[in-house]
Amino acid sequence: MKNQDTRTDEELVQCSRGGDTEATDVLVGKYKNLVRRKANAFFLIGGDTDDLIQEGMIGLFKAVRDYDGTRESSFLNFATICIERQLRTAIERNNRKKHQPLNNYVSIDQENDSEPLEETLKSLQAVSPEELVIRAEDLQEIRRRASEDLSPMEKAVLSMHLSGLSYVEIAEALGKNQKSVDNALQRIRKKLAPTG
Numbered sequence: 544m545k546n547q548d549t550r551t552d553e554e555l556v557q558c559s560r561g562g563d564t565e566a567t568d569v570l571v572g573k574y575k576n577l578v579r580r581k582a583n584a585f586f587l588i589g590g591d592t593d594d595l596i597q598e599g600m601i602g603l604f605k606a607v608r609d610y611d612g613t614r615e616s617s618f619l620n621f622a623t624i625c626i627e628r629q630l631r632t633a634i635e636r637n638n639r640k641k642h643q644p645l646n647n648y649v650s651i652d653q654e655n656d657s658e659p660l661e662e663t664l665k666s667l668q669a670v671s672p673e674e675l676v677i678r679a680e681d682l683q684e685i686r687r688r689a690s691e692d693l694s695p696m697e698k699a700v701l702s703m704h705l706s707g708l709s710y711v712e713i714a715e716a717l718g719k720n721q722k723s724v725d726n727a728l729q730r731i732r733k734k735l736a737p738t739g
Contacts, residue, residue, distance in 0.1 A: 552618035556610050560718060564696065567607065571695040574603055574622055581626050585634060595630060597702040601716060602629030604699050608718030685735055692734045700727040 550558070550566070552573075558566035578599035585595055606625035610618055693701065696717070703713045714721045 553610075553612045556607050556612070556618060559607050564694070568695055570607060571600070571603065575600075577619075577623065578603055578626055581623070581630060585630050595633065597698065598629050598633040599626045600695065600699050601703060602626035604696075604717045605629065608716070688735055689731075693731060697727050697731050697734075700724055701731050704728060 550569075552570070555566045555570050559570060578596055582592055582595035582599045602625040603622055606618070606622040609625070610621050612618075689698065689701065696719075699717060700713055703716060708716070710721045710724045713719075713724045717724070
């Protein structure tokens, strides 16, 4: 077997499609700076650069899945197009949510509402400031552990899962089977489970 560093992008893509996770990790490592540069060129309302980097990584995984080595385009050119397309799609999808508050209304018509207004208001009461700080710290700890403990594929699966994609959609986007997606989510749950 050839050394990972001497393989061309096209060889790494083929190995990655064959289930070689090490080849996938080499490609992700090689192109993560491209993803960062492209993500930094965009702005996501209500999001941050990390959100865009995750979207760019999804674009990179799609490039690995869809690259056709028989065409005259290099993998670099194809990956650049896929990353930019994924970033634009994410921004467009985010911009379509601008009317979401209108879709998540609370009815004030008690006669036609299954839940009385006072019950709805009670459920919307803010938690204590202490609880908000604890939740923020917990979230920060989960993000840190995800950044350190998850593989590039697991990060992509988690990002897509949290975006609401189904197992089928995630598997299709990554060029993997549904069982691989399910296994990745099981590993993610174990890695990010609360300790102590």
